[in-house]
Amino acid sequence: MAENESCASASSCSRGSCEGCPSHASAQNGTRNTSFIEEPNKNSNIKHVIGIVSGKGGVGKSLVTSSLAGVMARAGYSVGILDADITGPSIPKMFGVHGPAAANAEGVMLPEVAEDGTKIMSVNLILDDEEQPVIWRGPVVAGVVKQFWTDVQWGDIDYLFVDMPPGTGDVPLTCFQSLPVDGIVIVTSPQELVQMIVKKAYNMADMMHIPVLGLVENYSYIACPDCGKKIEIFGESHIDEVAGELNVPVIGKLPMDRKFATAADGGRIFDVENEYLVSAKEILEKL
Template sequence: MPENSSCSSASTCSRESCEGCPSKAKGGSGIAKEPMNKASNVKKVIGVVSGKGGVGKSFVTSSLACAMNKAGYKVGIMDADITGPSIPKMFGVHGQVYGTEDGMVPMAAENGIKIMSVNLLLDNEEDPVIWRGPVIAGVVKQFWNETVWGDIDYLFVDMPPGTGDVPLTVFQSLPVDGIVVVTSPQELVQMIVKKAYNMANMMHIPVLGVVENFSYLECPDCGKKINVFGQSHVDEAAQELGIPVFGKLPVDPAYAEKADEGKFFEIDNPYLAAGVETLKNL
């Protein structure tokens, strides 16, 4: 496959020939980045991705956002999972955003994290979003250039699974500083991680690290770690690709309870300490 499949010279493009190419200067996609909202100052954009669904991208996104918020940074979350948004409920944010002359104003969680999600645009947050790809991609762009983010140190983008319209739109349109790949312990983890890694590599987006969710269950009585979803393979995949492991997260009902209560900002997730330090040093 060509190094830059969106480049006008894609048929002859390679990693070597891409160096110095004007398309790469625009973000490796041949498409200029969308301008930031004029009333916003977002310093770092971090995408959270996976090659498949159900591995806990929203959980990892929210955990990293809360950790950076507690470290004293100004944080925002763009819920780019348009057809399956969950971020507002996790943070107890409901209702509709309002607009000003500068754009849409995101809602803030109790801890100050700013959130923009399609659920905050709907009359009823339980209504399904039945839109085709181009419309969804357009909404993601609006979440960037029509949202008044204000001063944000880290904007986390919670993406839907796979390598389709939304991840492609985010990679091409937003100035993404790096991505975090989320996976689970099953043996097919290596294929899942590689798909996300290879897409980011093709788009010239750095892969900052990988997080293994549902890594184990700790027995509340004896403390023994039980591999509910199989033996971990994330270290092997990470070593092969040359990326760090940000953390191995246990199955913990307390986290799910806080998310259901809309109080996810109250949790502490020490298992992502390595990832938090990496983000601080970007």
């Protein structure tokens, strides 16, 4: 049995390995260990860091990330997106920004700024070719994510949204340990396996003492263009019962709507006002 049950590697670590684990000290006093939190760039003033996570791929996590950024930008807040999905970056395309990312006189990287004012940093902004695959091992990927926090001059940001890759691997662990994450939003879809998938993401956040702000269900339904009836194309939703079991709120149910895909493909996701995330805005404003 693992020595430290609160460790992110609790299922595999031993007494010997646990002594050097970043989670070991926090397990002794029941608090999140902040000794590995990295300092942001000296010219960055970031008030809130929000992680957007999913237990599996293909649930529209980047759409939710960009939509949350848009909701807060429309409310008058300064926002940014740190695209931590290093091997599958999509945020720059959705916002119509392209590299190469610029640097200041000191050689410090600057985020690209979309037409709506959203500041963005992504690996696609530093590659010579946007279609070039990123074939890096986990530690290298995790290191780049940390550099996007420490080596990028973000300036003044009210809400920095971190678009993480799916699952519970190196990058989410790096973000939870290295960035001062105020809370996460879990994105899922209305399928039978949602309970297991959501719980994996929830339990990882719980192990790292990161608050779960709420759940967002994407692909929730299709609205009939004639009568408006909601058609649950992926079956009956289970998100409410899972949320009740975990005691976290459902902060959005997004339908399948062509306007989202059209805007994202055209690099103008910020043109779509996402009225389905009003509850999310209220929760973020209370942080």
